[in-house]
Amino acid sequence: MPKKKVIIIGAGPGGLTAGMLLAHRGHQVEIYEKKEVVGGRNAPIKLGDFTFDTGPTFLMLLEVLDDIFKETGRKMGDYLELKPLDPLYRLRFDGQDDFFPSGDEDKMAQEIEKRFPGDGQNYLRFKKEEGKKFDRVYPCLKVPYGSFLSYLKPRFIKAIPRLDPFASVYHRLATYFKHEHLRIAMTFQAKYLGMSPWQCPATFTILSIIEHRFGIYHPIGGLNKISEAMAKIIGEDGGKIHLNTPVRRIIVENGKTTGIILESGDEVRGDAVIINSDFAWAMSHLVAPQDRRKYTDEKLRKMEYSCSTVMLYLGLDKLYDIPHHNVIFADDYRDNVEDIVHRKTLSSDPSVYIQNASITDPTLAPKGKSAVYVLVPVTNQTSGIDWQRERKDFRDRVIGIIMKKTEMKDLDKHIEVEKIITPADWENEYGIYQGATFNLSHKISQMLSFRPHNKFEEFDNCYLVGGGTHPGSGLPTIYQSGRIAAEMIGSNK
Template sequence: MKTVIVGGGLGGLSAAVSLAKEGVEVELFEKNDHFGGKMMPVDEGGYHFDFGPNTITMPHVFQNVMDEGRLPRSEQPVFHKLTNHTRNQWEDGTVFDLSTDRSYIKQQLQKLDPKAESTYDDFLKEAERLYDLSNRHFINRSFLSFKDYISLELAVNTMKVRPFQSMNSFFSKYFSHQGIVQSLNRYATYIGSSPYRCPATFAMIAHLELNDGVYYVKGGNTRIAAAFVKAARNQGAKLHSGTEVTRLLTSKNKITGVQLSNGEKIHADHVILNGDLLHTLPRLLNKKERRSLSDRSIERYDPSVSAFVIMAGLNTKISELHHHHVFFSSDYEKEFKELTHGQYSSDPTVYICTSSKSDAEVSPRGDNCFILVNAPPVQSSSIEKEAYKKVIYDKLHRNHIEIKKHVSFEKVIGPEDIESQFYSFKGALYGPSSNTKVQAFRRPYNQSQDYSNLYFCGGSTHPGGGSPMVVLSGQNVAHHLIGKRLSME
């Protein structure tokens, strides 16, 4: 059995490892020169940046793939836990640090939100319950068709994860200080959504960050993707970078193979599409060949937020900056309303990852500031980059962070760049948003409804966005195919 994987993001790579381990012939094609998708290294001007993700949780998910690929632990990237991992800051000088150290969190709550100190343990228990339910009944399985949703057990447990409560409402139940609520509401952006619209189910992210922990890989998080490549090749998978698939070849209700940009045709018994389904499938199949995913149905999807990114290499180190540092807007709800209406926020929340704070070797000359602001999906008109860059630098100046005058290297990436480089639907970072219950709980299936041997993995399909979920999506599909193969033997 030969499986062709289109796209070398984390989902495609993890699927390649699991399939090749079981003796499946695997060939993977990636259009970019690097593997890992948005987990892209940027090494320029003497600075290293992880384009994404900057925050790592659930390290066991990544380690499981590397173990499957027979990569010795001594050769695997080391995950370092950051105890006090994220500083949240406001222009009035208030700061609140997220941490796995409960006593430290409670010390801060004594000053900022005394009532919340007494209920903080209850809050963490509930966040853990949401995670445990999701992990047992939703995350570690494929959804191949509507039939997979017809389950009394699934329905009962879906109702237990607060599907009708918003994330903002959930956090507001435990905390009265709006800054603290704001800092927790930011978890919605991890799945490209609004905390005022997405279900409280995703408050389980609080468990991952505040109980389990936030991690960083020495040398850069992008070393995870490099390790996945080694693991896949260890098991015999053939990986091709800089090689674009331009067409899926069909015969009745089957995919027979793929065609490359040079015209070469590759036979396949199964094809896994690892990429943004809403953008990539229309590039590979014409309208008549994808009846279940028409242009009209694609346009109905609400895309997740995109990003406006500045990678700034500094000629100095700014002591006030932390590894993960967030400078919040004065009106978080207004910011999301602006994004929903396709507008760049006039007062954006600015996230800065300066990994050199934990790993000086990645940026010996000065701080490597990866600056990210939520941006609307690609619209008919785009913002002038220099003008919006000034908005960001001015905001940092008001927070006494002087970056602009110390920049020795700078690279700006906007939603249009994300759309073109990663074939991302309207430049969205995480595929469809989770701003509606349908999109939150019923993402596009992991199997085509038109072709029985075409499968999907990645952030745009189940179980959703975020690097651990993307990895699991690839493994879920691979495990289904392995089971199918074994049943045929």
């Protein structure tokens, strides 16, 4: 197989995966990253002596990452120190009522039976039945869907009876569980895709199966250590990562790309270009309108996008004794979701996720202190909300909710440093279309072959990786997108 020069735009998890696999196979890998650090939304944020993950904090389905390390002749354990978390997380309802789901099936069934009488057996039934769905659907997420012929493959045909795309995650799981809080505990995972459990296709009940079957991990130092490790391996295998080097345009000549133009004006030519920047942002900024027939600006506007998030990164001068992952549900969770998805307004009582990783990981903050990460799902930039105006009030509202509904009663007195990211910052600073932090929504008409293909449809020699492409948003699927693109380039598909 002749070796190629492969240009990758962006050193996020998708670009790094593709770069890692291609560099190991002897291709000349050149990654251009606009920021001063690798990882994208998976990069570290440093505030003084405190370290935070920018985005992902739940590491799931570890076998995908493990396989990628193995494919490059490495052991994941040589690069990452991984801690399994059990309980998986703390879920708090009505500001006081805690539930601690466990990855241990027997423990979980007993705990459910105690708290939600009659639902213990239902949990086991859910794991069995929805587990079958996972077994059938998961293989479909490992391969490209470039044409309708992909739907004729035995792997997909076997999955059809289990796909369940027309019910919603909530409606499907409500057929198993009687108690409302348990229904929410098993369906809120739709939010990992930035979607409402009442709208997200029931195909994605596999998200709760993934957590409950394979567990959740925390790498010491944060999930950003994964991107750092990938970048290291790329370097070890001869690839190059050019930091602080934004790309301005993709060069398209005679129906194929031949390279890129950097913001500096320099041209770089190569045999293939992989786009890892957010799909819709990349289309509207890196590909000239005359080179796009399918993904016109109008089409991009009409596509559906995930919700956004407001982030608070708080360096505290104390360590609270609360779990690693905490989800504090709004008193009226459904109403909160309606605000985000349909009303496109800010909730007076939003749900809040708090990561208190310093309870597990002493490397993130000085002794006795802690790095606290707060994520609040909010409506994306299609709302027209003026974040310049809302920023301070919303931040204060969230801090107030945390103080009222958790053990962090004196939080406001212990903040040494802080950083806020709003939907406007996701859009302007991070280059995420509509500030939709989880990219294109995962409704059925934007999945599989209806999602942007890993081998780009508009012109040749161009490949797409990352959350806005097939198979979807979330680290395991993003790693798969990188692997699919690397396979295609390596085998000339």
